[in-house]
Amino acid sequence: MIFEPFLDFFRGKAITIPPMDGPLRPNTALDEAAVVRRAAEPDNLCFDGRQVLYSSGTEVLALTGDAPLTVASHESPVAALAVSPTGELAVALDDGRLLIGDRELPSPGGLASLTALAFGDADTLFLCQGSARHRPSDWVVDLMERNATGSVWRLDLRSGDALCRAKDLAFPYGLLVESGGGLVVAESWRHRLLRLPSGGGAAVPILSKLPGYPARLAPAGDGGAWLTLFAPRNRLIEFVLEEESYRADMMREVPRDCWIAPSLSSGASFLEPLQCGGVKTMGIHKPWSPSRSYGLVVRLDAAMRPVTSFHSRTNGHRHGVTSAVEAGGRVLVSSRGGGAILDIDGAQS
Helix, strand or coil, X not given: CCCHHHHHCCCCCCCCCCCCCHHHCCCCHHHHCEEEEECCXXXXXXXXXXXXXXXXXXXXXXXXXXXXXXXXXXXXXXXXXXXXXXXXXXXXXXXCCEEECCEEECCHHHCCCEEEEEEEECCEEEEEECCCCCCHHHHHHHHHCCCCCEEEEEEECCCCCEEEXXXXXXXXXXXXXXXXXXXXXXXCCCCXXXXXXXXXXXXXXXXXXXCEEEEEEEECCCCCEEEEEEEECCHHHHHHHHCHHHHHHHHHHCCHHHCCCCCCCCCCCCCCCCCHHHCCECCECCCCCCCCCCEEEEEECCCCCEEEEEEECCCCCCCCEEEEEEECCEEEEEECCCXXXXXXXXXXX
């Protein structure tokens, strides 16, 4: 009808969340997975050809032996890691600095919020800027402000030339370089994956309406990928994101840890916001109840379609999964909220 767009202005707007079903059907695989290493908010798993590296706070560590081995220590928390084909380590810090080996490079375009790095080859580095307004550690502020100021860049390490591949993105948080030269980008606040063609051109959505906020991508051995989602979507948070005045008051008057917003972990304080369905009954926390945090890893095939998934449900403790790596015959994931690196290769989904 010709009047439909005008009538929509007066109608109520339904808030719906994509269901976790099919390949995304919930299970307890992450809570049953073996713990490889306990660490404070482990993140940024990558493989340098010899050993798995990860970040924890301001340090980059190697996952070797029974105790962590410090590879590098910095003044600011580590925001992103990547290893070049020649084994050179790239480190992005929360304060905006970009380090490659022992060199500090100027961030292209004055970037201050590097959330993901990926090498195309030894001389080409791709970068995600999550936000032009906030540091990576202030991601929840960027979401609550409903910003879309992120971008993806290509940096030539020989000449220092930088090319913006995409802009006006809603917090790009993950990068995957495809064999044909294209890029797959995880756009968190819009709950989707995008493809940037190797020859240039506009970004193309390839996986939309995800039930959570996607984080980093990692290549799988058979040409597919591992996708991590660091927090779930729920109706209460989606409702708050639609309420401008309420959200502004909440951000101004309520401590950040108690915002009605996604979180890497939850349940540690009685001051945290709860939905009715999330209240414990008879001392039991229902695994299907709404939550601000969740653990989810999705296995994607070569066409970027979900095949299977690994979960830590509302009553689990392996939430806030931000990174994965396939190396040495194992698939490892980092649970920032659960403070652990997990081996999911043998977990049943």
